Amino acid sequence: MATDKIPLQDFLSRVPLFQGLSTTELDELARATTQVRVARGELIFQQGDPCVGFHIVMYGRIKLMLTSPLGGEKVVRIIGPGGSFGEALMFLEKPYIVSSQALEDTMLLHIAKDALFAELDRRPVLARKMLASLSKRLHSLMADVEAYSLRSGAQRVIGYLLKGYEAVGTGRFRLPTSKAVIASRLNLTPEHFSRILRELSEQELIRVQGRDITVLDMEKLMEYQG
Secondary structure, three states, X not given: OEEEOOOOHHHHHHOHHHOOOOHHHHHHHHHOEEEEEEOOOOXXXXXXXXXXXXXXXXXXXXEEEEEOOOOOEEEEEEEOOOOEEOHHHXXXXXXXXXXXXXXXXXXXXXXXXXXXXXXXXXXXXHHHHHHHHHHHHHHHHHHHHHHHHHOOHHXXXXXXXXXXXXXXXXXXXXXXXXXXXXXXXXXXXXXXXXXXXXXXHHOOOEEEEXXXXXXXXXXXXXXXXX
Protein backbone atom coordinates (compact mmCIF):
# COMPACT_ATOMS: atom_id res chain seq x y z
CA MET A 1 0.00 0.00 0.00
CA ALA A 2 1.55 3.30 -1.10
CA THR A 3 0.77 6.70 0.40
CA ASP A 4 1.93 10.16 -0.60
CA LYS A 5 0.94 13.75 -0.02
CA ILE A 6 -0.40 15.68 -3.03
CA PRO A 7 -2.50 18.87 -3.44
CA LEU A 8 -6.01 17.64 -2.71
CA GLN A 9 -8.16 20.76 -2.50
CA ASP A 10 -9.87 20.05 -5.82
CA PHE A 11 -10.74 16.50 -4.75
CA LEU A 12 -12.03 17.61 -1.36
CA SER A 13 -14.14 20.42 -2.82
CA ARG A 14 -16.10 17.83 -4.85
CA VAL A 15 -16.91 15.69 -1.80
CA PRO A 16 -20.52 16.53 -0.77
CA LEU A 17 -19.50 16.61 2.88
CA PHE A 18 -17.04 19.45 2.26
CA GLN A 19 -18.94 21.50 -0.31
CA GLY A 20 -19.20 25.10 0.81
CA LEU A 21 -15.90 25.19 2.68
CA SER A 22 -13.65 28.14 1.90
CA THR A 23 -10.30 27.82 0.15
CA THR A 24 -8.54 28.36 3.49
CA GLU A 25 -10.61 25.64 5.17
CA LEU A 26 -9.96 23.23 2.31
CA ASP A 27 -6.25 24.01 2.59
CA GLU A 28 -6.36 23.04 6.28
CA LEU A 29 -8.08 19.73 5.50
CA ALA A 30 -5.74 19.02 2.60
CA ARG A 31 -2.73 19.32 4.89
CA ALA A 32 -4.23 16.55 7.05
CA THR A 33 -5.27 14.37 4.11
CA THR A 34 -3.26 11.51 2.67
CA GLN A 35 -3.82 9.87 -0.68
CA VAL A 36 -3.75 6.09 -0.34
CA ARG A 37 -3.48 3.81 -3.36
CA VAL A 38 -4.44 0.20 -2.67
CA ALA A 39 -4.01 -2.73 -5.04
CA ARG A 40 -6.77 -5.26 -5.54
CA GLY A 41 -6.80 -7.77 -2.67
CA GLU A 42 -4.70 -5.60 -0.38
CA LEU A 43 -5.81 -4.97 3.20
CA ILE A 44 -6.35 -1.34 4.20
CA PHE A 45 -6.68 -2.04 7.91
CA GLN A 46 -7.50 -4.99 10.13
CA GLN A 47 -9.86 -5.46 13.05
CA GLY A 48 -8.24 -4.03 16.17
CA ASP A 49 -6.10 -1.44 14.36
CA PRO A 50 -6.39 2.12 15.75
CA CYS A 51 -8.79 4.44 13.93
CA VAL A 52 -7.14 7.86 13.60
CA GLY A 53 -9.35 9.33 10.88
CA PHE A 54 -11.77 8.30 8.15
CA HIS A 55 -11.54 7.30 4.50
CA ILE A 56 -13.29 8.46 1.33
CA VAL A 57 -13.24 6.30 -1.80
CA MET A 58 -12.18 8.33 -4.83
CA TYR A 59 -12.22 5.41 -7.27
CA GLY A 60 -12.35 1.64 -6.97
CA ARG A 61 -14.28 -0.44 -4.47
CA ILE A 62 -13.61 -1.84 -1.01
CA LYS A 63 -15.33 -4.22 1.38
CA LEU A 64 -15.68 -4.08 5.15
CA MET A 65 -15.72 -7.57 6.63
CA LEU A 66 -15.79 -9.59 9.82
CA THR A 67 -13.54 -12.65 10.01
CA SER A 68 -14.08 -15.62 12.30
CA PRO A 69 -11.20 -17.40 14.13
CA LEU A 70 -11.62 -20.23 11.61
CA GLY A 71 -11.18 -17.89 8.65
CA GLY A 72 -14.84 -17.48 7.70
CA GLU A 73 -15.77 -14.09 6.26
CA LYS A 74 -18.92 -11.96 6.50
CA VAL A 75 -19.07 -8.88 4.26
CA VAL A 76 -20.65 -5.98 6.15
CA ARG A 77 -20.50 -3.23 3.50
CA ILE A 78 -19.33 -2.72 -0.06
CA ILE A 79 -18.23 0.87 -0.67
CA GLY A 80 -17.69 2.49 -4.05
CA PRO A 81 -16.67 5.95 -5.32
CA GLY A 82 -17.83 8.79 -3.10
CA GLY A 83 -18.52 6.51 -0.16
CA SER A 84 -16.83 6.95 3.20
CA PHE A 85 -16.12 4.77 6.20
CA GLY A 86 -14.60 4.98 9.67
CA GLU A 87 -16.40 8.11 10.87
CA ALA A 88 -18.31 6.51 13.77
CA LEU A 89 -15.26 4.81 15.28
CA MET A 90 -13.24 7.98 14.75
CA PHE A 91 -15.72 9.91 16.91
CA LEU A 92 -15.78 7.13 19.52
CA GLU A 93 -11.97 6.94 19.45
CA LYS A 94 -12.22 3.15 19.27
CA PRO A 95 -10.18 0.69 17.19
CA TYR A 96 -11.65 -0.77 14.01
CA ILE A 97 -14.21 -3.52 14.63
CA VAL A 98 -13.97 -4.78 11.04
CA SER A 99 -11.24 -5.32 8.46
CA SER A 100 -11.14 -3.61 5.07
CA GLN A 101 -9.88 -4.98 1.75
CA ALA A 102 -9.76 -3.59 -1.79
CA LEU A 103 -11.99 -5.43 -4.27
CA GLU A 104 -10.19 -3.70 -7.14
CA ASP A 105 -7.40 -1.18 -7.55
CA THR A 106 -8.56 1.71 -5.40
CA MET A 107 -7.62 5.24 -4.44
CA LEU A 108 -8.65 6.52 -1.02
CA LEU A 109 -8.34 9.76 0.86
CA HIS A 110 -7.58 9.44 4.56
CA ILE A 111 -8.47 12.52 6.61
CA ALA A 112 -6.85 12.78 10.04
CA LYS A 113 -9.34 13.18 12.88
CA ASP A 114 -7.56 16.06 14.67
CA ALA A 115 -7.85 18.34 11.65
CA LEU A 116 -11.45 17.32 11.06
CA PHE A 117 -12.41 17.87 14.71
CA ALA A 118 -10.92 21.37 14.53
CA GLU A 119 -12.96 22.08 11.41
CA LEU A 120 -16.11 20.76 13.08
CA ASP A 121 -15.56 23.19 15.97
CA ARG A 122 -15.41 26.07 13.48
CA ARG A 123 -18.15 24.91 11.11
CA PRO A 124 -21.40 23.68 12.76
CA VAL A 125 -22.89 23.09 9.28
CA LEU A 126 -20.17 20.49 8.65
CA ALA A 127 -21.13 18.75 11.90
CA ARG A 128 -24.74 18.61 10.71
CA LYS A 129 -23.65 17.09 7.40
CA MET A 130 -21.68 14.39 9.20
CA LEU A 131 -24.64 13.66 11.49
CA ALA A 132 -26.89 13.33 8.44
CA SER A 133 -24.40 10.95 6.80
CA LEU A 134 -24.15 8.77 9.91
CA SER A 135 -27.95 8.81 10.35
CA LYS A 136 -28.40 7.65 6.75
CA ARG A 137 -25.99 4.79 7.41
CA LEU A 138 -27.90 3.83 10.58
CA HIS A 139 -31.13 3.79 8.56
CA SER A 140 -29.46 1.51 6.01
CA LEU A 141 -28.27 -0.79 8.81
CA MET A 142 -31.81 -1.06 10.19
CA ALA A 143 -33.06 -1.92 6.70
CA ASP A 144 -30.45 -4.69 6.56
CA VAL A 145 -31.61 -6.06 9.91
CA GLU A 146 -35.19 -6.08 8.64
CA ALA A 147 -34.18 -7.84 5.44
CA TYR A 148 -32.16 -10.54 7.19
CA SER A 149 -34.87 -11.12 9.81
CA LEU A 150 -38.10 -10.86 7.84
CA ARG A 151 -37.30 -11.44 4.16
CA SER A 152 -36.52 -14.63 2.32
CA GLY A 153 -33.28 -15.15 0.45
CA ALA A 154 -35.06 -14.57 -2.86
CA GLN A 155 -36.53 -11.29 -1.62
CA ARG A 156 -33.07 -10.12 -0.53
CA VAL A 157 -31.56 -10.93 -3.92
CA ILE A 158 -34.40 -9.28 -5.83
CA GLY A 159 -34.11 -6.18 -3.64
CA TYR A 160 -30.40 -6.02 -4.46
CA LEU A 161 -31.07 -6.45 -8.19
CA LEU A 162 -33.72 -3.73 -8.15
CA LYS A 163 -31.25 -1.32 -6.54
CA GLY A 164 -28.76 -2.13 -9.29
CA TYR A 165 -31.44 -1.51 -11.90
CA GLU A 166 -32.39 1.84 -10.33
CA ALA A 167 -28.74 2.93 -10.07
CA VAL A 168 -28.10 2.66 -13.81
CA GLY A 169 -31.63 3.34 -15.06
CA THR A 170 -31.57 0.53 -17.62
CA GLY A 171 -32.58 -3.11 -17.73
CA ARG A 172 -28.97 -4.27 -18.08
CA PHE A 173 -26.26 -3.71 -15.49
CA ARG A 174 -23.14 -5.35 -14.14
CA LEU A 175 -22.69 -6.68 -10.63
CA PRO A 176 -20.04 -4.48 -9.00
CA THR A 177 -18.04 -7.37 -7.58
CA SER A 178 -17.97 -11.16 -7.40
CA LYS A 179 -21.08 -13.18 -6.64
CA ALA A 180 -19.40 -14.65 -3.56
CA VAL A 181 -18.86 -11.17 -2.06
CA ILE A 182 -22.43 -10.09 -2.86
CA ALA A 183 -23.79 -13.33 -1.36
CA SER A 184 -21.91 -12.64 1.87
CA ARG A 185 -23.25 -9.09 1.91
CA LEU A 186 -26.80 -10.49 1.62
CA ASN A 187 -26.14 -13.04 4.36
CA LEU A 188 -26.41 -15.95 1.92
CA THR A 189 -24.05 -18.73 0.94
CA PRO A 190 -22.63 -18.46 -2.59
CA GLU A 191 -24.52 -21.64 -3.52
CA HIS A 192 -27.85 -20.22 -2.30
CA PHE A 193 -27.25 -16.94 -4.14
CA SER A 194 -26.44 -18.76 -7.39
CA ARG A 195 -29.50 -21.00 -6.99
CA ILE A 196 -31.79 -17.98 -6.60
CA LEU A 197 -30.32 -16.34 -9.71
CA ARG A 198 -30.85 -19.60 -11.61
CA GLU A 199 -34.48 -19.86 -10.46
CA LEU A 200 -35.19 -16.26 -11.48
CA SER A 201 -33.60 -16.97 -14.86
CA GLU A 202 -35.70 -20.11 -15.36
CA GLN A 203 -38.82 -18.03 -14.69
CA GLU A 204 -37.58 -15.57 -17.34
CA LEU A 205 -37.51 -12.69 -14.91
CA ILE A 206 -33.81 -12.00 -15.46
CA ARG A 207 -30.95 -13.15 -17.69
CA VAL A 208 -27.54 -13.83 -16.15
CA GLN A 209 -24.33 -13.81 -18.17
CA GLY A 210 -21.39 -13.93 -15.79
CA ARG A 211 -21.70 -10.72 -13.75
CA ASP A 212 -24.03 -9.08 -16.32
CA ILE A 213 -27.70 -8.99 -15.31
CA THR A 214 -30.58 -8.16 -17.64
CA VAL A 215 -34.02 -7.53 -16.13
CA LEU A 216 -36.59 -9.12 -18.47
CA ASP A 217 -39.80 -8.49 -16.55
CA MET A 218 -39.65 -5.71 -13.98
CA GLU A 219 -43.31 -5.93 -12.94
CA LYS A 220 -43.19 -9.65 -12.18
CA LEU A 221 -39.85 -9.24 -10.42
CA MET A 222 -41.36 -6.62 -8.10
CA GLU A 223 -44.41 -8.84 -7.51
CA TYR A 224 -42.11 -11.74 -6.71
CA GLN A 225 -40.37 -9.61 -4.12
CA GLY A 226 -43.66 -8.88 -2.43
